[in-house]
Amino acid sequence: MFPIFTICFLIAISSISFANISNFTELYKDIEELINLTETFHGLENNNEYFVNFDSAKKPIDYGTFDFIIVGAGTAGGVVANRLTETNFKVLLIEAGPRDPDTVSVTALGAYYYNTPLDWGYKTTVQDNFCLATIDKRCIYPRGKMWGGTSSTTGGVYSRGSRWDYDDWANLVGSNDWSYEKVLPYFKKAEKAFFKTGLDASYHGFEGPQGVDLLEDTPGLTKTLLKAFEEKGVPELDYNGKSPYGVGRTQIYLNRNIRTGTAYAYITPASNRTNLVISDNSLVTKVNIVENIAVGVEFIKNGTAYFARASKEVILSAGSINTPQILMLSGIGPSQELKKHGIEVIKNLPVGQNLQDHVGCTAIYFRTNHTYYNLTLKQALELWYENKRPLKAGWGSQILSFINLKNDKFKPPDVEFIGIGPNGASSEIAKLNRYNQNYTAAYKILNQYTDLAFTVILLHPESKGELTLQSNDPRDFPLINLNVFAVEKDLEILYQSIKWLLDIQNTNAFNHFERLHLLMPGCDENFKTDSREWWYCVLRHIASPDYHPISTAIMGRDPSNSVTDPELKVHGIRGLRIVDASVVPITISGHLVAPVVMVADKAADFIKAEYNGLQKN
Numbered sequence: 001m002f003p004i005f006t007i008c009f010l011i012a013i014s015s016i017s018f019a020n021i022s023n024f025t026e027l028y029k030d031i032e033e034l035i036n037l038t039e040t041f042h043g044l045e046n047n048n049e050y051f052v053n054f055d056s057a058k059k060p061i062d063y064g065t066f067d068f069i070i071v072g073a074g075t076a077g078g079v080v081a082n083r084l085t086e087t088n089f090k091v092l093l094i095e096a097g098p099r100d101p102d103t104v105s106v107t108a109l110g111a112y113y114y115n116t117p118l119d120w121g122y123k124t125t126v127q128d129n130f131c132l133a134t135i136d137k138r139c140i141y142p143r144g145k146m147w148g149g150t151s152s153t154t155g156g157v158y159s160r161g162s163r164w165d166y167d168d169w170a171n172l173v174g175s176n177d178w179s180y181e182k183v184l185p186y187f188k189k190a191e192k193a194f195f196k197t198g199l200d201a202s203y204h205g206f207e208g209p210q211g212v213d214l215l216e217d218t219p220g221l222t223k224t225l226l227k228a229f230e231e232k233g234v235p236e237l238d239y240n241g242k243s244p245y246g247v248g249r250t251q252i253y254l255n256r257n258i259r260t261g262t263a264y265a266y267i268t269p270a271s272n273r274t275n276l277v278i279s280d281n282s283l284v285t286k287v288n289i290v291e292n293i294a295v296g297v298e299f300i301k302n303g304t305a306y307f308a309r310a311s312k313e314v315i316l317s318a319g320s321i322n323t324p325q326i327l328m329l330s331g332i333g334p335s336q337e338l339k340k341h342g343i344e345v346i347k348n349l350p351v352g353q354n355l356q357d358h359v360g361c362t363a364i365y366f367r368t369n370h371t372y373y374n375l376t377l378k379q380a381l382e383l384w385y386e387n388k389r390p391l392k393a394g395w396g397s398q399i400l401s402f403i404n405l406k407n408d409k410f411k412p413p414d415v416e417f418i419g420i421g422p423n424g425a426s427s428e429i430a431k432l433n434r435y436n437q438n439y440t441a442a443y444k445i446l447n448q449y450t451d452l453a454f455t456v457i458l459l460h461p462e463s464k465g466e467l468t469l470q471s472n473d474p475r476d477f478p479l480i481n482l483n484v485f486a487v488e489k490d491l492e493i494l495y496q497s498i499k500w501l502l503d504i505q506n507t508n509a510f511n512h513f514e515r516l517h518l519l520m521p522g523c524d525e526n527f528k529t530d531s532r533e534w535w536y537c538v539l540r541h542i543a544s545p546d547y548h549p550i551s552t553a554i555m556g557r558d559p560s561n562s563v564t565d566p567e568l569k570v571h572g573i574r575g576l577r578i579v580d581a582s583v584v585p586i587t588i589s590g591h592l593v594a595p596v597v598m599v600a601d602k603a604a605d606f607i608k609a610e611y612n613g614l615q616k617n
């Protein structure tokens with residue numbers, strides 16, 4: 001049985017039993033239980049679960065001494081743990097969630113985890129200019145909480161960003177380590193490309209642990225989408241190849257039908273190594289710092305406090321929301337923010353500042369003249385076992401396209417389009433996003449078996465947000481203020497991109513597809529449909545964060561505006577490195593798993609070079 005059903009789920013999770021994934025009956029039952037759970041569970045609101053029966057008078061128990069302690073067995077943490085235990089380092093990997101359940105293998109189920117204890121349950125703070133269609137002006141902000149972290153719940157899109165992103169990154173931080181030339185070998189090292197169609201082979205890897213594949217075409221849809229873009233002058237290509245400027249079938253993290261997140265590719269294969277200890281269901285509350293040296297961490301597991309010592313380094317890989325929270329709880333962060341919560345300042349650094357994310361909007365819908373995948377769950381799962389859609393990819397993703405509105409093809413693209421097939425365009429979106437009654441009603445017209453959608457993503461917003469503390473108590477969630485659309489230019493670029501995309505209805509390819517107009521309460525009454533003002537209003541209501549947060553422990557040289565140096569060491573503190581999306585200093589023109597895995601693999605090489613005297617690449 002899927003254990004998070006029981007009332008005391010923390011205990012149940014740690015005794016998770018794994019179905020035999022080759023057994024259809026078992027996997028099907030687990031999926032049903034997962035879906036059933038989302039009907040009744042509405043997301044965590046704090047970290048209290050770890051503190052049941054916690055006795056603050058008891059002294060923390062000694063968990064031992066390790067060369068390295070890695071906090072977070074997520075996307076980055078999984079890679080670092082694997083790479084460091086390839087040598088004889090002794091590593092402790094501490095993860096707040098449990099082992100990833102078997103259902104994680106089925107990529108299309110990713111969105112179900114948002115409403116389970118396998119997600120942190122975060123929401124943004126109240127946004128005055130954004131998330132206006134939700135019941136309380138707060139967008140959900142999913143983060144995976146299990147082995148593999150968020151890579152266990154994503155839609156599986158494999159997209160690295162453009163070469164110019166990395167060259168800009170290298171220039172910004174003044175280190176050639178991050179140039180495209182230097183990061184490309186790491187992208188290849190991680191990848192095992194299974195597909196041949198349209199593959200720009202010299203840019204791909206074929207021996208790595210993370211499978212990447214294309215899905216079979218959805219008949220009457222994938223090719224139509226590609227043709228429509230080509231009619232608009234956008235060539236078909238491999239967007240992870242030489243240039244992203246074009247349109248391509250979505251590349252997905254898959255080994256045959258199985259999700260290849262970092263739990264599958266890095267953690268599970270290393271989990272039996274004798275020099276790796278994994279403590280899961282364990283919440284790290286603090287890094288212990290003595291005379292500006294990180295000496296270990298404190299964590300809580302099932303109501304008991306522990307401490308563990310690191311003889312070489314503590315590595316924070318808790319992600320862009322939790323890493324800055326842990327840093328601040330440990331005395332590293334903006335002095336003012338720390339003092340406000342009564343935390344002793346060990347190092348004044350701009351932790352939590354510079355929070356950036358992509359902004360996406362799924363507001364363009366078409367009704368096709370086909371019926372796709374009108375299947376029961378059982379039928380869909382049967383197809384999954386035959387290595388077929390629709391359960392192999394999240395959101396029915398069909399194609400990705402990158403454009404630059406100024407047509408400057410030697411700079412990072414400014415917009416990404418995702419063509420989303422049926423099963424992605426559905427009224428479930430309203431529920432998932434917590435839309436208010438009016439917007440929930442508007443989405444009811446969608447038919448998930450016939451309709452397609454486009455998501456438009458602003459890749460380089462100028463608006464920046466911040467991550468701050470609610471209190472000095474690790475039980476409380478941090479505050480995620482994205483501040484989206486604070487800069488009006490961001491709305492304008494999205495509007496221009498939407499105008500560009502809407503023209504697709506005039507292509508021959510889209511002849512038999514009819515644009516769907518969903519009611520947009522609050523906008524329709526005030527503005528003419530499709531006018532600039534109407535679109536600004538629509539974007540403020542239904543645009544959403546893309547869940548790609550970065551820069552909350554930003555890399556750089558100057559401690560007045562950065563948190564780590566280009567080798568990911570926290571300024572002014574010895575033995576403390578940050579290895580996850582929080583160090584990424586600029587918005588990437590793509591999705592984030594691949595860049596984060598690259599950062600983690602590179603970090604492992606920095607570390608090996610430093611402690612083993614090995615040459616770094």
Ligand SMILES: Cc1cc2nc3c(=O)[nH]c(=O)nc-3n(C[C@H](O)[C@H](O)[C@H](O)COP(=O)(O)OP(=O)(O)OC[C@H]3O[C@@H](n4cnc5c(N)ncnc54)[C@H](O)[C@@H]3O)c2cc1C
Pocket residue numbers: 071072073074075076077094095096097141142143144145146147148149150151153154155156157158159282283284285317318319320322323326546547548549580581582591592593594596
């Ligand atoms: C819904 C969604 C869809 C996405 N889709 C895609 C996609 O299709 N393609 C793509 O490339 N990217 C996608 N992304 C983005 C991508 O998944 C993330 O940017 C990336 O995985 C972040 O990696 P990370 O290592 O920084 O953090 P995470 O993978 O989140 O890892 C952090 C880990 O640390 C653990 N942790 C946190 N705090 C503590 C603590 N105090 N103690 C112990 N452990 C702790 C967490 O439980 C987690 O396991 C998506 C993101 C979301 C949310």
Ligand SMILES: *[C@@H]1O[C@H](CO)[C@@H](O)[C@H](O)[C@H]1NC(C)=O
Pocket residue numbers: 011014053302303
């Ligand atoms: C958690 O702690 C309780 C006592 O507080 C104990 O009864 C239980 O067995 C523990 N669970 C696990 C999984 O260790």
Ligand SMILES: *[C@@H]1O[C@H](CO)[C@@H](O)[C@H](O)[C@H]1NC(C)=O
Pocket residue numbers: 020021022023024
């Ligand atoms: C898993 O199930 C398959 C088919 O049901 C069976 O052939 C296989 O032996 C099982 N494996 C284990 C480890 O139980």
Ligand SMILES: *[C@@H]1O[C@H](CO)[C@@H](O)[C@H](O)[C@H]1NC(C)=O
Pocket residue numbers: 023024025026
């Ligand atoms: C699959 O699992 C079910 C339930 O655990 C079991 O009854 C059945 O025999 C298994 N099927 C096979 C083919 O192993």
Ligand SMILES: *[C@@H]1O[C@H](CO)[C@@H](O)[C@H](O)[C@H]1NC(C)=O
Pocket residue numbers: 029030032033036
């Ligand atoms: C899920 O819920 C449905 C409807 O209530 C029920 O019929 C089914 O048995 C449940 N499945 C599991 C595995 O609990």
Ligand SMILES: *[C@@H]1O[C@H](CO)[C@@H](O)[C@H](O)[C@H]1NC(C)=O
Pocket residue numbers: 268269270271272
């Ligand atoms: C790890 O060891 C367990 C128990 O011996 C075994 O069942 C499992 O298959 C091993 N896992 C790997 C990845 O080797």
Ligand SMILES: *[C@@H]1O[C@H](CO)[C@@H](O)[C@H](O)[C@H]1NC(C)=O
Pocket residue numbers: 369370511512
């Ligand atoms: C949909 O339109 C296309 C393009 O004209 C046509 O080839 C196809 O037969 C139509 N499909 C259906 C189910 O009507």
Ligand SMILES: *[C@@H]1O[C@H](CO)[C@@H](O)[C@H](O)[C@H]1NC(C)=O
Pocket residue numbers: 371374447449450
């Ligand atoms: C999907 O199938 C169901 C049951 O067969 C049917 O009632 C429904 O009309 C179908 N939907 C579409 C869009 O064809």
Ligand SMILES: *[C@@H]1O[C@H](CO)[C@@H](O)[C@H](O)[C@H]1NC(C)=O
Pocket residue numbers: 436437438521
């Ligand atoms: C929904 O629409 C009605 C009628 O336009 C309006 O009075 C009401 O305030 C709206 N509710 C919300 C939550 O926006």
